[in-house]
Amino acid sequence: MMNVWAGEVGVGLPSQALRATSTVVRGGQARLFQLVEGDRMSISDPEGRQPAYLYVLQPESPLRGLPERPAPGLVAALADCPGAEPALAARYASVARGVSLFPAHAPAGISLTLEALAPVLCLLAAPGAAMAPEAQDTPTDILVCVAPAEPRDGEVPPPLAPDMVLDHRIKAATASAYTVKAGDYIQIIDVDGRQCSDFLAFDANALARGEEYDLDPTTTRTLMGSSFSGPGLHSKYFDSRMQPLVEVIQDTVGRHDTFLLACTAKYYEDMGYPGHSNCTENFNRVLAKHGVAERKGWPAINFFYNTIVGADDRISMDEPWSRPGDYVLLRALTDLVCASSSCADDIDPANAWDPTDIHVRVYDGALCHFAKGNAHRMTRDAEPRLSRESGFHPRTAALTRKFTDYRGFWLADCYAGSGPIEEYWACRERAVVIDLSALRKFEVTGPDVEDLLQLAVPRNVRKLAQGQVVYTAFCYEHGGMLDDGTIFRLGSHNFRVVCGDDATGVWLRELAETHGLKAWVRNSSDQLHNLAVQGPKSRDILASIVVTSPAHATLAELRWFRFTIGRIAGLPVVVSRTGYTGxxxxxxxxxxxxxxxxxxxxxxxxxxxxxxxxxxLALDMVRIEAGLVFAGFDFSDDTDPFEAGIGFTVPKEKPDPYVGDAAIARRRAHPHRQLVGLDIAGNEPIGHGDGIFVGRAQVGVVTSATRSPILGKTIALARLDVSLAAPGTRVEIGKLDGQQKRITATVVRFPHYDPDKTRVRAEAPAALAEAGMAAATEAASVLADDPRGAANRSG
Structure with a gap:
């Protein structure tokens, strides 16, 4: 089993050392590993050029396969590992002997395997300092896989915190009841993966009075606005009195069933298995001592249960998505009597045909605090990573509680002091700041980097000047879009790709390997966060605080799709004239x-x-008005750039081949669909996915829609058959079943707002440009005495 253990170095004690079969040591961090005789430890650098030092923390060296490359001392290595406990260096410095696992400038994917000849405690460090925004020395992850000498099934990750009040194993096909105090945390762990666990909760105080108030499916769905049996979880669960009993804090899976029945005797009888063990009867037995009456079926939160509601409205199931060590963390909102099961189903895919154990831990809420988050995986084999906060979160969190988990980051939906409409008008009339740190950033470097990007995208990257940015599509061989994003040219062999998806970096890396190109693609998303400053006043605001050296453009001089290097409040920044607002x-x-x-x-x-x-929320309004496309809405992997409305990113002629060029040429010559703008008659709500009809025939689909404050009407982006894409064409948007209700719409010039993009192209007034030059000259003497300023000048 591939048990994932998610602890970071911090406790610093061998008794709490990480012991895993598959895990990640993140750049700038370190982890302890306890191996036993015969264990094989494979270590790889998937992105390349990341230092990796292994320290044996005992006098002997019982590891076969260690290279003969000395590592820096443990104290020096851990100084560049902010995630490591400083006491580790003092504890082991006198005995630790380290080796550098990989050579300098190691290629992506380099790996080695070590074998333990005796029990050994070792520490793996992936050092890396904070990356300056104009630099490209980002620390990246090291992957570790330990193949045990003997199977170690049934292990669970270390506790999330030491303050446990319950640490209990629920054996396969059984159930357990337990009590939880208000404020305590409940962790439900899938030990071996793909095992369902039904969860029940009762108000303990009401139960003591002889009243049963348990989790109620109808009330919960109604209050939370979630559909029946949808993937994922409600954030809170209520009883029939509309009193919340539990809330979801963390979820490493993201797919569960909510309130189908726990398996019943009747289900197995109807399938021809009378007397089969089932969760309902197991619950009845363990809850009897708490005075809970028996039921024929228990509505439950079915953690890890993968049910699907199809387009035909039928419910089906498949194997769970959960992997060994995955969990859901809940918080009790009142005193509870809880019950958890390990589902007994072994006659269908519900538990991957093989029931296994579930583990329950309860943590003292008075001593523990856990951040909220859902897990995201960069690739299907990656370690889950909980939602994280951007560097700007301390400021945004002071202004709002309305956050969305957007691609693994908590970003604000709107702010308490204004709201989406006021924020919208501020963007159109004055200026706004938007935390967009969830964008993925990749440092693409090496002697063949220009060849790599020239091959990867339709744009002619060779024409990019240093300091220039270009917007582009990333396409598959069949012409469908993988992603869109911008490419920054930092130097002759130095580029930065900013896009929406982690998969784009993996794809670029694989492309380099396939074509034998010497280029590194390294993820810098956690080293570079970004704040958009947008609106008519944005130039004036930034020009007053951005200081640049004479070698770099001032804000007043910065042209559209260019960037400069400078400082704000003495701190290094890169400022680009780019945005997503129009x-x-x-x-x-x-x-x-x-x-x-x-x-x-x-x-x-x-x-x-x-x-x-x-x-x-306001950002979605302005970007739809400006015709700026959004992944998953306006384009997908079956949409080419022309169908996504960004055909301008594909020149008719390019001197070099690129991925998907033949398919894109074919699609250009024989287009089927086109992205257009729609003006909607009336004020009916229109949404993504609504069908577009002429008569009974569906001829397109709405990709994005909003009520435009500045235009005073509802507008949409839509993908239509090319025969109907001419401005002035009248179509109908189908609601209900697409036939019973129709809303008239008219194809219009696209985009709706400022179609000639005069606002984003606006040049600075001459007076401001002169002032910027004067400020740059005055700043030169200040920067000249500052090492970080010197680095900026050489940028």
Whole structure:
């Protein structure tokens, strides 16, 4: 079994050392490993060029396969590992002997395997300092896989915290009842993976009075607005009195069933298995001592149960998505009597045909606090990673509680002091700041990097000048889009790709390997967070605080799709004239550690001009008005750039071949669908996925829609058959079943707002440009005495 253990070095004691079969040591961190005789430890660097040092923390060296490359001392190595406990260095410095596992400038995918000849405690460090925004020395992950000498099934990850009040194993096909105090945390762990666990909870105080108030499916669905049996979880679960009993804090799976019945005797009888063990009868037995009456079936939260509601409205099932060590963490909102099962089903895919154990831990809520989050995996084999906060989160969290888990980051939907409509008008009339740190960033470097990107995208990357940015599509061989994003040219052999999906970096890396290109693609998403400053006043605001050296453009000089290197409040930043609003705007890129101070400086500078934070809800309005496309809505892997409305990213002629060029040429010559703008008659709500009809025939689909405040009407982006894409064409949007209700719409020029993009192209007034030059000259003497300024000048 591939048990994932998720502890970071911090406890610093061998008794609590990580012991796993598959895990990640993140760049800038370190982890302890306890091996036994015969264990084989495979270590790989998937992105290349990441230092990896292994230290044996005992006098002997019982590891076969260690290279003969000395590593820096343990103290020095851990100094570059912010995630490591400093006491580790003092504890083991006198006995630790280290080796450097990989050579300098190691290629992506390099690996080696070690074998333990005796029990051994070792520490693996992946050192890496904070990356400056103009640099490309990002620390990256090291992957570790331990193949045990003997099977170690049934192991669970280390506790999330030491303050446990219950640590209990539920054997396969059984159930257990337990009590939980208000505020305590309940962790339900799938020990071996793909095993369902039904969960029940009762108000303990009401139960003591002889009243049964348990989790109620109808009330919960109604209050939370979630559909029956949907993937994922409700954030809170209620009883029939509308009183919340539990809330979901963390979920490493993301797919469960909510409130189908726990398996019943009747189900097995109807399948021809009378007398089969079942969760309902197991619950009845363990809850009897708490005074709970028996039932023929228990509505339950079915953790890890993979049920699917099909388009035909039928419910089916498949194997769970959960993997060994996956869990759900709940918080009790009142005193509870709980019951958990290990589902007994072995006659269908519900438990992958083989019931296994479930483990329950309860943590003292008075001593513990856990951040909320859902797990995301970069690839299907990656370690799950819980939702994280951007560097700007300390500031945004002080202004709102309305956050969305967007691609693994908590980003604000809107702000309490304004709201989406006010934020929208601030963007159109003044200026806003938007935390967009969830964008993925990749440092693409090496002698063949230009060849790699020239092969990867339709754009002619060779024409990019240093300091220039280009927007592009990333396409598969069949012409469908993998992603869209921007490419920054930092130097002759130095580029930065900013996009929406982690898979794009993996794809680029695989492309380099397939074509034998010497180029590294390294993920810097956790080293570079970004704040968009957008709106008519954005240039004035930033020009007053961005300091650049004479070698770099001032804000006033910065042209559309260019970037400059400088400082805000003495902190290094990259500022690009890019955005996602259709307004004059910029993006400020900085290290997460500097993000709060950068936010403060920008907000202070913008206060006289009414600078306002803006969330994702208002951002969706402005980007639809401006015709800016969004992955999963306006394009997907069966959509080519022309069908996504970004055909301008595909030149008719390019001197070099690129991925998907033949398919894209074929699609260009024989287009079937086109992205258009629609004006909607009336005020009916229109949404993504609504069908577009002419008569009974569906001829297209709405990809994005919004009520436009500035245009005073509902507008949409839609993909239509090319025969109907001419402006002025009248179509109908189908609601209900697509036939019973129709809403008239008209094809219009696309995009709806500022179609000639005059606002984003607006040049600076001459007076401001002159002032910018003067400020740059004055700043030169300050930067000349500062090492970080010197680095900026050489950028």
């Amino acid at each position: 307004e004059l705007g910029y993006e400020v890129w900085c290290h997460p550690n500097d993000a709060p101070a950068v936010w403060d400086a920008i907000m202070a500078a913008g206060a006289p001009d009414g600078l306002t934070p803006m969330g994702l």
